[in-house]
Amino acid sequence: MSRIKNLFERKSARVLNVYCTAGYPELDSTLQVMKSLQQNGADIIELGMPYSDPLADGPVIQASGGKALANGMTIAKLFEQLKNFRNEINVAVVLMGYMNPILQYGFENFCRDASTVGIDGLILPDLPEHEFETEYGSIIKKYGLDFIFLVTPETSEARVIKLDSLSTGFLYAVSSSSITGKDKDFSGVETYLQRLQNMRLKNPILVGFGIKDKHTFESACKYANGAIIGTAFIKALENRSDIEEATKQFFESILK
Amino acid sequence: MINRKISLNKGTYKQPNIFGYYGNFGGAYIPEMLHRNVEELKDRYIDIMYEESFQKEFHALLKDYVGRPSPLYLTERLSAQYKTKIFLKREDLNHTGAHKINNAIGQVLLAQRLGKKRIIAETGAGQHGVATATVCALKGIECVVYMGVKDIERQAPNVARMKMLGATVVPAMSGSQTLKDATNEAIRDWINNPVDTHYVIGSVVGPHPYPDMVARFQSVISEEMKSQLKEQTGNELPTKIIACVGGGSNAAGAFYHFLDDLNVELIAVEAAGLGVDTGHSAATTKLGKPGVLHGSKSLVMQTEDGQVVEPHSISAGLDYPGIGPLHAHLFESGRAKFLSATDDEAVQAAFELTKLEGIIPALESAHALAALKQIHFKQNDVTVLCLSGRGDKDLSTYMKRME
Numbered sequence: 001m002s003r004i005k006n007l008f009e010r011k012s013a014r015v016l017n018v019y020c021t022a023g024y025p026e027l028d029s030t031l032q033v034m035k036s037l038q039q040n041g042a043d044i045i046e047l048g049m050p051y052s053d054p055l056a057d058g059p060v061i062q063a064s065g066g067k068a069l070a071n072g073m074t075i076a077k078l079f080e081q082l083k084n085f086r087n088e089i090n091v092a093v094v095l096m097g098y099m100n101p102i103l104q105y106g107f108e109n110f111c112r113d114a115s116t117v118g119i120d121g122l123i124l125p126d127l128p129e130h131e132f133e134t135e136y137g138s139i140i141k142k143y144g145l146d147f148i149f150l151v152t153p154e155t156s157e158a159r160v161i162k163l164d165s166l167s168t169g170f171l172y173a174v175s176s177s178s179i180t181g182k183d184k185d186f187s188g189v190e191t192y193l194q195r196l197q198n199m200r201l202k203n204p205i206l207v208g209f210g211i212k213d214k215h216t217f218e219s220a221c222k223y224a225n226g227a228i229i230g231t232a233f234i235k236a237l238e239n240r241s242d243i244e245e246a247t248k249q250f251f252e253s254i255l256k
Numbered sequence: 257m258i259n260r261k262i263s264l265n266k267g268t269y270k271q272p273n274i275f276g277y278y279g280n281f282g283g284a285y286i287p288e289m290l291h292r293n294v295e296e297l298k299d300r301y302i303d304i305m306y307e308e309s310f311q312k313e314f315h316a317l318l319k320d321y322v323g324r325p326s327p328l329y330l331t332e333r334l335s336a337q338y339k340t341k342i343f344l345k346r347e348d349l350n351h352t353g354a355h356k357i358n359n360a361i362g363q364v365l366l367a368q369r370l371g372k373k374r375i376i377a378e379t380g381a382g383q384h385g386v387a388t389a390t391v392c393a394l395k396g397i398e399c400v401v402y403m404g405v406k407d408i409e410r411q412a413p414n415v416a417r418m419k420m421l422g423a424t425v426v427p428a429m430s431g432s433q434t435l436k437d438a439t440n441e442a443i444r445d446w447i448n449n450p451v452d453t454h455y456v457i458g459s460v461v462g463p464h465p466y467p468d469m470v471a472r473f474q475s476v477i478s479e480e481m482k483s484q485l486k487e488q489t490g491n492e493l494p495t496k497i498i499a500c501v502g503g504g505s506n507a508a509g510a511f512y513h514f515l516d517d518l519n520v521e522l523i524a525v526e527a528a529g530l531g532v533d534t535g536h537s538a539a540t541t542k543l544g545k546p547g548v549l550h551g552s553k554s555l556v557m558q559t560e561d562g563q564v565v566e567p568h569s570i571s572a573g574l575d576y577p578g579i580g581p582l583h584a585h586l587f588e589s590g591r592a593k594f595l596s597a598t599d600d601e602a603v604q605a606a607f608e609l610t611k612l613e614g615i616i617p618a619l620e621s622a623h624a625l626a627a628l629k630q631i632h633f634k635q636n637d638v639t640v641l642c643l644s645g646r647g648d649k650d651l652s653t654y655m656k657r658m659e
Contacts, residue, residue, distance in 0.1 A: 052431060052563040053549065055443050056287040062430055074561040099285055099548040101562030125287040126548065130275055150288040154450050159291075174289060 003092045003120045004146050004169040007043055008204045008225065015226025016217075016254070017044035017206055018233050019096065021064040022081075023073025024050070025237055030081050031088075033237070036244045038091050040251040044206075045089075046123065046228060049075060049097035056125045060231045075105045079113045086118035094121040094148065094169070107136060111143040121146030121169045129166060137166070148172050153192040157199065164201040171203040173224060175210045193223035217254050229254065269515035269591055272581070276464020276552070279588060281581035284463035285548045289447040293455075294551075296370065298465045304369050305362070305472060317361050318476060321394070322351045326477075328484035328640070333612040340633035343494070344615070344643045345481055345510060352387050354618065354645030355474060355506045356458060360387035362473035364395055367454035374398045374453045378428075378442040380407055380435030380502075381572030382414025383618075383645060384458030389423035399423040402442040404434035407572060414649060432566045435576055439550050459503025460580035463551030467508075467580050474509025481640055482513055489638055496521040496631070499642040500623040501594075502538070502574035504583040506644035511592065521593065524583060525627040527569035528596035538567035539596040540579040541587045549577065554584040570599035570653065571619035573645075597626035603657050605629075606647060618645030619653065 007015070020033045030047070037045050050065030050073050057065070075097075085093075095114060102110045102124070114122070122145055127136060129149065140147050146169030151160050153176055164171050173196055175189045189210070196205055207220035208228035220227035233250055240246040269278070276282040276298075286294055304310055318324040327346045335342045347355040360377075367375060375392050377399070379385030385401040392399035401418055405427045408415055418425050431437040439457075446455045460467040460474075478497075486492040497514060499507035501524040514520040529537035537543060540555050547556035549564055557565050557577040569575040579587075586592035597605070605625035610616050617625060621644045633639065647654065 053436065053440055055440060055551075056289060056447070058444075059430060066431070069563060076561070100556065100558065100564070103547055104545070104558065104560065104562030126285045126551070128284055128286065131283065131285070152289050152291075154292040155288060156292075163288075 002144070002146055002169065004044070004094075007092050008170065011043065012204065012225055014221050015043045015204070015206060016041065017046055017226065017228040018042045019046040019048055019061075019228060019230030020233060021048040021050055021061065021068050022078045023068035023071045024064045024234070025067065027068075027071035027073060028081070029243060030078070031085060032243055033247070034085065034089055034093070036247040038089050040247050041255065042091060043226070044092045044094060046094050046096050046230070049078060049095060049101065051098040051101055054098060058231060060234050064234045075101055075110065079117055082117040082119070092120045093118070094123055094146070095119055096123040099124060099126050108139050111139050111145060115143035115145055119145065121148055123148045123172060125150055129163060132166060150174050151196070152176070160196065160199060160201070164203055167203050169203065170225070171201060171205050172228065173205050173207045175207050175220070190219065190223060193220070197223050214254055214256070269586065270512065272464060272468055276468070278582050278585035280546070281552070281554045281584040281588070282464055282467060283553050284551060285553060286463045286551045287447070289450070290443070290463070293446060293450055294463050297469070300370065301366060301465050301469050304366050305469075310365060310369065314362060314365055318358065322357050322361070323349060324476065325480040325484070326350060328481060328488065330488065331613055334609065337612060338628055338633055339635055340637045340639060342628070343638070343640045345477060345640055347477065347506065347642060347644045348615070348617065348621065348646035352383070352390050353648060354383045354387070355477060355509060356384045356387040357390065358476055358509065359458065359470050359473040359505060360384070360391045360456060363454065363456040363469070364388070364391040364397065367456070368395065368397070370454060372452055372454040374400070374449065375456055376400045376402065376442050376445050376453055377456045377458060378402045378435065378438040379458065380404070380438070380575060381649065382407070382411045382418065383573060383649070385423070385425070386414050386417050386421070388456050388458070389418040389421035392423065393421045400426060400445065402426050402428050402438040402445065404428045404432070404438045406433045407435065407438070411572060411649070434566065435572070436564060436566070443550070459505040460508045460582055461503040461550055461552065461554075461578060467552065467582055470505055471508040471512055471582060474505050475512035477506070477509035477642065478511065478513035481510070485638070485640070491638070493517055493520055494640045495637040496523060496639040497642070498523045498525065498624045498627055498631075498639060500525045500527075500574060500620050500644060501579060501583055502527070502576045502620065503578070504580040506642050508580060508582055510640070510642040511586075515591070522586065522591065523627060523631065524586070524592050524594050525623045526594060526596040527571055527574035527602070527623055528598045529568040529570070531598055532596060536568035538569040538574050538576065540577065541594045542596060544577070544579070552581050554581045555579050555587070570602060571623065573618070573620040574623060595627045595630050597623040601626040601629070603654070606654065615643070616647035616654070617643055618647050619650045621645055
């Protein structure tokens, strides 16, 4: 059974997925950040692969990616860093990134290497479902990786059902049609999450975008299986030399 | 005749298949947050564009507001210089000074029919931004133009024009702070405003249906060329067509109605910058590899690790690390020939045209002119060169070169 599936069998509420950027804040801090996320109670780690043109990300995550690229981060380097990470980390880990760097690495090589080091799934926001179905989905499956599609409040019901059927692991519910890290009123989101809940989808649902504190985390957990936090965690790491302490304080602000 | 149908299978030179592919290039590689907007456009653009009332308004504006048809001018001294017949398609005489206005009018009229209240655009040199701001002023619609911080510094007169036209110019501060990042910022704005906003992309790039839609709006260039050639030479088909290519909108417009006439030689000219192998170039077909940028699969200039690189050209309008998927297909299939001209060659060609014909071309168009030296002409060849824009905006560059 996949690590993600296993997680949701054990725990179906308040699942916390935290995003971090590979190679940020330092080139070699990737594992350290992942370890402290696990220690503090992250259920899933979403590891972002930096890209020069990250369309779906807001300024904070893009800047962290820019720093990571300046630090020298590449996909090849990341797999090197992750070579033995399963000796120390047992929570589910998904890679998030954009198509272009993966195509250069070679899509099949990428899936093979991700699977070999022990990655559980992929989130590739600019891989469309048509290309997934005709070209890439079978490769992802071949290497036993889960693939997580995004849905938004603008996604039609029929399309939600389609994307849910193509996804494995969980479904990523974008809390509103916006880029990551944007401040927003969370009240309108509940209706949308309720709508998703009532659709009785095959996958668990994690809510992302705009989750930044205890209040927004609790709201998301009311109607979904958990939430994804990105920008707020990257902000918490900014200008901090002590990653463990910064992570600990961040989890306190969300969970306590 | 304009073909309204979208092919189900492979796509032709002229139009992509239903998934937006020209051969191996195109598609819509967009995050789900853009899906509804792009889907709405995809479902409706063909129907709206060919509605009678749309066509009537579009063509009336092209005629009376832009000043179309743009002349097809047979050069005398330039032709003599190259011992052949060279016509210039005078897009430089359009209102706002370039071909960009054709597409801006088309898309703003389309946005109105989609019920959109707000227009956003990206711009590099500012020509597309000025064209879009102009049409928004004409129609009384809110206009926001994203422009890289570096380009805002380099292109002050066009920034002033956009502001005078009532547009808000938003500096794109992310990444390399030029056209590619202005495009990213405009796309993010669209993600954040999914209901009331239309994004007017300025070239034949972006997710399907943009490349096809922009090509169709610009195809008025080749439509006019056909009838003007028939009138002036007795034959609607030229021997060669030459156009510069950044993203590729004027080339797409100039080639469009000749794409299936395989005897017409199509020549696209990219910006070589300081030289193709200098690391300061924008010659995408020479330096790019297949990849995904701004929502479509095409040729993209990038590092070995797939990070998009910042190109260089003296011409801000050609300073783009990608190329439209139609052009990538024309390149891969061999249907068009791709040449390149350096910064210096383009400047020299601009001075040559000015001296011989009394026409100061835009730096972009000067790249097409520079290619004349690389092409073998027969005396009886009929060549049309698309003079995509005028050189007023480039005077400070030209003045520096005169010193």
